[in-house]
Amino acid sequence: MAAELVRAPVRIADAAAVRLLRPGDRVDILAATRVVASAVPVVAIPEQPDSPSAPASPEDNVLPSAAADAGGTDGALVVLAVPRRVAAALSGAAVSSPLAVALC
Numbered sequence: 001m002a003a004e005l006v007r008a009p010v011r012i013a014d015a016a017a018v019r020l021l022r023p024g025d026r027v028d029i030l031a032a033t034r035v036v037a038s039a040v041p042v043v044a045i046p047e048q049p050d051s052p053s054a055p056a057s058p059e060d061n062v063l064p065s066a067a068a069d070a071g072g073t074d075g076a077l078v079v080l081a082v083p084r085r086v087a088a089a090l091s092g093a094a095v096s097s098p099l100a101v102a103l104c
Helices: 066-070 084-096
Strands: 005-012 026-031 034-044 076-083 099-103
Touching: 005 084, 005 099, 026 076, 026 084, 034 084, 076 084, 084 099
Parallel strands: none
Antiparallel strands: 005 076, 026 034, 026 099, 034 076
16 A cells, blocks of 8 residues: 655755745755655645845834744745655654755
């Protein structure tokens, strides 16, 4: 029986690399020195929000939010079709290391 595929959203550290991707491409996902997912298909590339703008004036003194610093807004999102166990491995790898993509 074939492994059930799920759609896994994955944040890639290099947003410019994600801009090279198109649905249907096959990619490897790398974390530090290991391959976490191999030759998996890209199913979607969500539209990326624009970067937060700078404060309008020096008096605004707006600092980036802790949520933006803590996780999730750097890099770019890509959605992959992977077996459920690979989705779990991707999630775990993302906690300890920025993820990178290599086109196959």
